[in-house]
Amino acid sequence: MTNHYPALIVVLPLLFAFVVSGVAWVKKSLCFPLTIVGMGLSAGLSVCLLGRVATTGLVEYRMGGWETPWGIGYHVDYLNALVVTVVTVLAFINLIATRKNVVEETPEKAGAFYSLYLLFIVGLTGIVLTGDLFNLYVLLEVASLTSYALIGMGNGRAPMSALNYLFVGTVGGCFYLLGVGYLYIMTGSLNMVDVATLLPQMYHSSAVVMAFIFCLVGVGIKMAFFPLHMWLPNAYGFAPTAVGSLIAPLMTKVMVYVLIRLILTVFSVDFAFVILKMGDPMVWLSSLAIVAGAVFALAQKNLKRMFCYIIVSEIGYMMGGAWLGNNTGMTGAILHIFNDAIMTLCLFLCAGSIYYRVRGLELDRLKGLFSKMPVTMACLVAGALSIIGVPPTCGFFSKWYLISGGLEAGQYGFVAALLFSSLVNVVLFFRVIEISYYGDFEDHHGHGSSGEAVMEAPASMLVPLLIVSIGLIVVGLYTGGIVNHLINPLLLKQGFLG
Amino acid sequence: METIQSIKPLIAVLVSICVVPLLVLCKKPNLREGWTFAAAAVKLLLVLSMLPVILNGNQIVYTLVEGVPGVAIKFRVDALGMLFACVAASLWIITSAYSIGYMRGLKEHSQTRYYVFFALALSATIGVAFSANLLTLYLFYEMLSLATYPLVTHHQDREARAAGRKYLTYILGTSIGLVLPAMLVCYHLTGTLEFASQGFLAGACNRGLAGVLLVFFIFGFAKAAVMPFHGWLPAAMVAPTPVSALLHAVAVVTVGVFSIVRILTGVFGTELLGQFDFGVIICAIASVTIIVASLIALSQDNLKRMLAFSTIGQLSYIILGVGLLSPKGITGGMLHIAMHAFGKITLFFCAGAIFMATGKRNISEMVGIGRRMPWTMGAFFVGSLSIIGLPPTGGFISKWYLVLGTLEANQMTFLLVLLGSSLLSAAYFMPVVYRAFFPPPGKAMFENKVGEAPILCVAPPVITAFISVVLFFYPEPFFRLVSMAVRFIGGN
Numbered sequence: 001m002t003n004h005y006p007a008l009i010v011v012l013p014l015l016f017a018f019v020v021s022g023v024a025w026v027k028k029s030l031c032f033p034l035t036i037v038g039m040g041l042s043a044g045l046s047v048c049l050l051g052r053v054a055t056t057g058l059v060e061y062r063m064g065g066w067e068t069p070w071g072i073g074y075h076v077d078y079l080n081a082l083v084v085t086v087v088t089v090l091a092f093i094n095l096i097a098t099r100k101n102v103v104e105e106t107p108e109k110a111g112a113f114y115s116l117y118l119l120f121i122v123g124l125t126g127i128v129l130t131g132d133l134f135n136l137y138v139l140l141e142v143a144s145l146t147s148y149a150l151i152g153m154g155n156g157r158a159p160m161s162a163l164n165y166l167f168v169g170t171v172g173g174c175f176y177l178l179g180v181g182y183l184y185i186m187t188g189s190l191n192m193v194d195v196a197t198l199l200p201q202m203y204h205s206s207a208v209v210m211a212f213i214f215c216l217v218g219v220g221i222k223m224a225f226f227p228l229h230m231w232l233p234n235a236y237g238f239a240p241t242a243v244g245s246l247i248a249p250l251m252t253k254v255m256v257y258v259l260i261r262l263i264l265t266v267f268s269v270d271f272a273f274v275i276l277k278m279g280d281p282m283v284w285l286s287s288l289a290i291v292a293g294a295v296f297a298l299a300q301k302n303l304k305r306m307f308c309y310i311i312v313s314e315i316g317y318m319m320g321g322a323w324l325g326n327n328t329g330m331t332g333a334i335l336h337i338f339n340d341a342i343m344t345l346c347l348f349l350c351a352g353s354i355y356y357r358v359r360g361l362e363l364d365r366l367k368g369l370f371s372k373m374p375v376t377m378a379c380l381v382a383g384a385l386s387i388i389g390v391p392p393t394c395g396f397f398s399k400w401y402l403i404s405g406g407l408e409a410g411q412y413g414f415v416a417a418l419l420f421s422s423l424v425n426v427v428l429f430f431r432v433i434e435i436s437y438y439g440d441f442e443d444h445h446g447h448g449s450s451g452e453a454v455m456e457a458p459a460s461m462l463v464p465l466l467i468v469s470i471g472l473i474v475v476g477l478y479t480g481g482i483v484n485h486l487i488n489p490l491l492l493k494q495g496f497l498g
Numbered sequence: 499m500e501t502i503q504s505i506k507p508l509i510a511v512l513v514s515i516c517v518v519p520l521l522v523l524c525k526k527p528n529l530r531e532g533w534t535f536a537a538a539a540v541k542l543l544l545v546l547s548m549l550p551v552i553l554n555g556n557q558i559v560y561t562l563v564e565g566v567p568g569v570a571i572k573f574r575v576d577a578l579g580m581l582f583a584c585v586a587a588s589l590w591i592i593t594s595a596y597s598i599g600y601m602r603g604l605k606e607h608s609q610t611r612y613y614v615f616f617a618l619a620l621s622a623t624i625g626v627a628f629s630a631n632l633l634t635l636y637l638f639y640e641m642l643s644l645a646t647y648p649l650v651t652h653h654q655d656r657e658a659r660a661a662g663r664k665y666l667t668y669i670l671g672t673s674i675g676l677v678l679p680a681m682l683v684c685y686h687l688t689g690t691l692e693f694a695s696q697g698f699l700a701g702a703c704n705r706g707l708a709g710v711l712l713v714f715f716i717f718g719f720a721k722a723a724v725m726p727f728h729g730w731l732p733a734a735m736v737a738p739t740p741v742s743a744l745l746h747a748v749a750v751v752t753v754g755v756f757s758i759v760r761i762l763t764g765v766f767g768t769e770l771l772g773q774f775d776f777g778v779i780i781c782a783i784a785s786v787t788i789i790v791a792s793l794i795a796l797s798q799d800n801l802k803r804m805l806a807f808s809t810i811g812q813l814s815y816i817i818l819g820v821g822l823l824s825p826k827g828i829t830g831g832m833l834h835i836a837m838h839a840f841g842k843i844t845l846f847f848c849a850g851a852i853f854m855a856t857g858k859r860n861i862s863e864m865v866g867i868g869r870r871m872p873w874t875m876g877a878f879f880v881g882s883l884s885i886i887g888l889p890p891t892g893g894f895i896s897k898w899y900l901v902l903g904t905l906e907a908n909q910m911t912f913l914l915v916l917l918g919s920s921l922l923s924a925a926y927f928m929p930v931v932y933r934a935f936f937p938p939p940g941k942a943m944f945e946n947k948v949g950e951a952p953i954l955c956v957a958p959p960v961i962t963a964f965i966s967v968v969l970f971f972y973p974e975p976f977f978r979l980v981s982m983a984v985r986f987i988g989g990n
Contacts, residue, residue, distance in 0.1 A: 391637040
């Protein structure tokens, strides 16, 4: 049984997705518990898998017993074990935290919602675990299609944004598929490891170069890498609460994982950095992404949309780190996948509980919230500190690695961009904190109360939120462990030292 | 010298964090304040229990976790850290007593929040004192910035918001914009951030880069209020008076200068600073601040603002002392951390007590108040003597060593700066005291009905003033710590 962990992580949510959509016809109230079970199993197995990978270093799995490169193989090393754990555990926490939002925002569609939720996880976990390039495309489309549907469930402009996202996302998927097609033409194989062994003789072929560029653009669109980010703020901003806090922390981070996987495993570091010399331009573009995301975020008047632009900026962090071409930068990028997922979840969950009580996320509606929702706001502050990069939250440590990597590579523009975005984040979050700390001045001297009676969010939202916020600090303190036990061995194995 | 592994420093830091849930959950004010006192007492006892170990020439070390290779979150208690921790922990108890008197007397709102963040600020302060490396110091420095924000903006009115903005802009802007990159460059150059007796930068960078780093660090720790990054301090005077006292004497600004002293001695090392001839630059930066701040203080009518500018000047004494790079100068600078703290906290306590009893904030409205509030103004007098640097107060001792330091380093210009600034501070303090006790005939502003503030607001300044005097006759504990710290820097 233990040998089947990698497959079960993907297959169990799939099974439960069908069960949930079936059960929805009979008894709607069963949908949520069933989803919890499916998600919980998947998350538990991921943690076990991570434990096994941490000791053995690599877990191979062949679908249906077919030998690779003919069959589909799952090739689980430190990197995907880490990412899949993040994906499943955070999706599980989000599922619990947003239950009340779902009941309220999509009351009639619980069955569809929860089966789509599980299918989305099927897509993401599959993308992360698979060792097959085409299989990755299929699961990418599974994840994308379900996310279009999930976002489209929202009110107001959500369906329109979902449609927009669908158009752009499909283009991105096509680019990636084209890239894979080129690779298949050149090598005749789709297995990542197999392709990697076949490619070195063809590094200078323009078809391989084109394949890489197509894949890069495709993945870039899907991860909302500036200037391909246009779809993101609307799609994530207008999505139902539970969907925003599911997709925003996970989807973009998984796409960064795909890129790092392509660089490290498929195309090799030599190809990306030495032969193509993509390092410098990509780092510059990332610096631009960081600055642009920060500036756009400043212009937002809605909490969730502000978070969306912060994601655009954070994507720049990870892309820049990955393209610095040194060990430290790559460590920072991988660490930031992990950390950014947690911080983003923290922020979106806060937005979720505020929305649940206040019914709006425009900045001026947050007045006086500190006295009304102290716990939620404290968690928001924790998330904010992590995004700003204040120790000992985890955001500080990944930023530390990214900046050190930048200094090592002599990319001072990137370093400056990171510091600039930290400062902008201070402004962004303290603007929010200020508004919610002071309230109205009419009834001054702190006894301010603004209009409607708002109380703290229910415990079902607060407990997961608190766990996530405490996680920010715990993960920060255990950065050394994560780097030493998971990231360094990975980079050593990929020959990424120096 | 032995290095002892012990968890005590960590506990000393965490005590006041651990008490936070108790403070929040307590519904009864008396019980809540009881917890504050308990935490303060435990903290002081823990700090004092480590004192004999340090005085015997040992160090206490505790490593929490290693976040980045080569840089752990690590505590080290040495003589300098111990000096600062003793000052902060002992003043916390007195300030807590004063807070109770002040906050209850004025029926301030959100008192629980006030005590919670006060406790957090103290944790951060002790954390800074016991940091073994730059990363740990930065961690607690930032924690202090954030923990003091709700204290500074306690009144939550428009003025508080403006002050809070200024506070954060200066403090977070400089720490993220200047200290963080400088710290990363240090790490990039040397692979370590661990404070060493002669610094760790020697041989790792040339004079130009070292100069840039020095400037980044001195201005980056804006809590030290070195001009032109001093603007937040007068603005932060909108806070309740116990907070100002905390800001000025116990925590914030002292943490700022302490950090700079740590950087100068533990990162650069006095030898490297001397070799690159940076001493004069440091002293010059400090001198400008000393003189300009004293001149501005002269023109202030609001008592708390005057005290704020006085603090800005006094802090730079400490930096100047270390910048002299001579043993006596460094001794004077480090001693001044303690002496200034006791003197300045007295003055703030008095300013608060006057405000409580009369509602007056301006010096021009305090004519003849000494007759009505003799204890308060008596303490104020002693505090101002200490700040001016006159016997029989502790301030004299530190200033004495600073002056000796300038002679030892043969820096006559800075000797003049010190003496000039003493005159200036006499010029802004003495009229206040004089007019309080000896109003011109018929100009006394207070009727018989005005009396002393409540006992909890009068006793603390009297106690701290008394300690200031005691420190003149018996500076021994602090003096021994400082001379140990200086010997440690000397390398023998």
